[in-house]
Amino acid sequence: MNKAEERAIINKIVAGDTNSYRLIVDALKDRIAAVCMSMLKNETWAEEVGQDTFVRLYNALPKFKGDSNLSTYATRIAINLCKNKLDSVNRRRNRFLVQTDSHNTVPSSQESTQKKLENQELINLALDVLKPEERSVVVLRLMEGYSIKETAEIIGIKEGTVMSKLSRAIKKMQTVLDDLK
């Protein structure tokens, strides 16, 4: 879908032709699925966040001026919703850890299963140590192949910040892998 076609569809949707939105969802859903799955590593959450992304995008269409690509705009919404989801999951997890600490429960060791881990699982494990914003930089730049400029635009930070966050995130992830050896 080129930019002119995209604009024409948006105009139709804003004028009340809700059904045309199906075209936008079909065109963008694979990209959003990739971002949500890479960020969340959980199919149920990814599907949930993916749906929320498209509902929010629909509500934001009347205000969308076309300064950026619609796909970039949708990815930005998805990344923000994924970060919110990760924050809420981490908060819940921390609460749980505090409760289990008081009962002297030792977290299960990951070392015993180290040899069975496949590449994807290793990546998931390494991604787990990152903060939501660092994770979004790694997912967009290294896993989804966005350029530094696009990554900066989607997350809403400067290109230099993307690069520094990326190098910090890679160091953290590498430490996790080295510890597993």
Next chain:
Amino acid sequence: MEIKDLLKENEHRTYRFADGFTNSVMERIASSTPILVMWQKRAIQIAAACAILVCAFLQTIEGSISLDAMLGISSYNDAEISATENLYNLWDQIEIN
């Protein structure tokens, strides 16, 4: 093992939502739109009712629905205010005496 190499190997991995994803989104939008419109209409009705009440209140209390009345600015001039003040002072004097 380098994390960069691992990520590179997984770069072209594709993910897809379940088959009914688009339909679910369209259903959610269809169910949320009437509620949104309904609330917009309700908000406009409440705002209109408030405006009518304010006008009626101003007309009753101030006898005018001018901008001055809305802003709470007195419509009396300085001479009228000082005349009223003098009258009150006179009443006080009479009461004291």
